[in-house]
Amino acid sequence: MSRTPEKHPGYLPLPIDKLPANKVVPIEMYIYMPMNGKMLLYKEEEAVLGPARHARMHEFRDRFFYKREDQPKLEAFLKANPGDDVRPMKSLMSNPHFLSGAASKEELQSRSAKLLCNHFGFTPDETSDESITEQMQKQINQVTAGVLEVLEVDAGVLDKLKAVVGALETSGWNHSANVAGISALLALAIGYTDKELLRDIATGGYLHDIGLSTCNLPMRARELNYTPVELERYRQHPAAGLELLEILELGVSENVKIIVYQHEEWHDGGGFPQGAQGADLFEPAQLVAIASKIDHLIRTDLPGFVAIDEAMRKIGEENGAGGGACEFNPGLLNQIFDAVFSGGAMVSSPLASYG
């Protein structure tokens, strides 16, 4: 629990956990700098906290303050805006399709663990001393370690991408493992070097769709074929994924949680669950979204599948060129295509139309 620094009696700790994302906050927010003892204005009055910033504030929750005189204003605001949009815990408890009726935390955890196993086609060893969650954690670590090994291979990005797709498959099409590999490779290609972040991106890629396991949806090619009721359930899957991570207490970082939560958001705000856009999107979440799209286009169990470089060209053409929907950040796509195709693997840049 944070305390007001002695030098600043006019300030009170900001209750970050109660503060909703995507709402206009009616007070000024300050951040305390321990190195020089100063209190700096962090957000003007009437600022909106996007989900990415909101999540980052969670990491440093003890450092935020507000002016004591604003206390009545803040209290009224919190009363009118209860809950916390970034941490949608609890809603699963009442989700009729999922965990309703779970009597205890343990039951909730064991049901969640089973859903996760189904999602990954993973059969837990019932005779093992380890819990299902521990076994699942091992599986996640193995996939992530496999991805990090591929990153070290001395080859061009496109060759590595081709190698990674399928190399990580255990049986048949494995979207999760493919996305883990593709997203980490894309990140490396555009200059991400921090190993922990690359590991988080691979982990986030592997886990991004776990929420689907709660949605009780029929196997269909794409969400376009869902009925309105199914579509509504489908749109819950990023939040459900975040909740699963929290219920299971898997050892994953905040980065991974944000990736899972934001992987269906669009650069232009047309995605879900929050319709967050632009700078409020965590770039690794966009990388995972791009990787997921690539993998959907190359999967061989769907008609019309294409090679990986062709898939990237298609994404470039569909994304924003000619004023269409802008699912992915065009600047980010440009960086990716520059990195992937700079070796002359393609005749022309797929994003030439961006200018």
Ligand SMILES: [Fe+2]
């Ligand atoms: Fe998804």
Ligand SMILES: [Fe+2]
């Ligand atoms: Fe996906």
